[in-house]
Amino acid sequence: MPQDKKYNIGLVLSGGGARGFAHLGALQALHEAKIYPDVISGVSAGAIAGAFYAHGMAPEDIFELLKEKGVLEYSKFGFPINGLLSLDGLVSEIKENIPCEDVSELSKPAFFAATNLNTGKVEYFSKGNLCKVVAASACIRSSSALSK
Secondary structure, three states: OOOOOOOOOEEEEOOOHHHHHHHHHHHHHHHHOOOOOOEEEEEOHHHHHHHHHHHOOOHHHHHHHHHHHOHHHHOEEOOOOOOOEEOHHHHHHHHHHOOOOEHHHOOOOEEEEEEEOOOOEEEEEOOOEHHHHHHHHHOOOOHHHHHO
């Protein structure tokens, strides 16, 4: 493949709890092959990894950041009024490492999916409060909570 070829690539990152972070290995392999996705989409763990990647962090840096804390330290199981998990630790990590507040301000275009528990339907976000959107995706939080 020519080095100067421009790629028009979108990458979808799925969920799967801690297994969802295996996407970082795939992203690293793409980087080593000099293939850089132009747009990122993610749900659950894929939304977490995707937010950091769309901000411009290298896959190995994202891995180190998430490994340092441990995925379980980000979440507390419970039944908050607007979801199944409380991800206050994740929200703090996003605020600390990603200086933008809105999904639309990320370095790469990004789309994140979250389930609206009121309708049972998936909703997609390419704008909106970054922390709320990623947390909604990661904990199956109702998207109606995004407006609060």
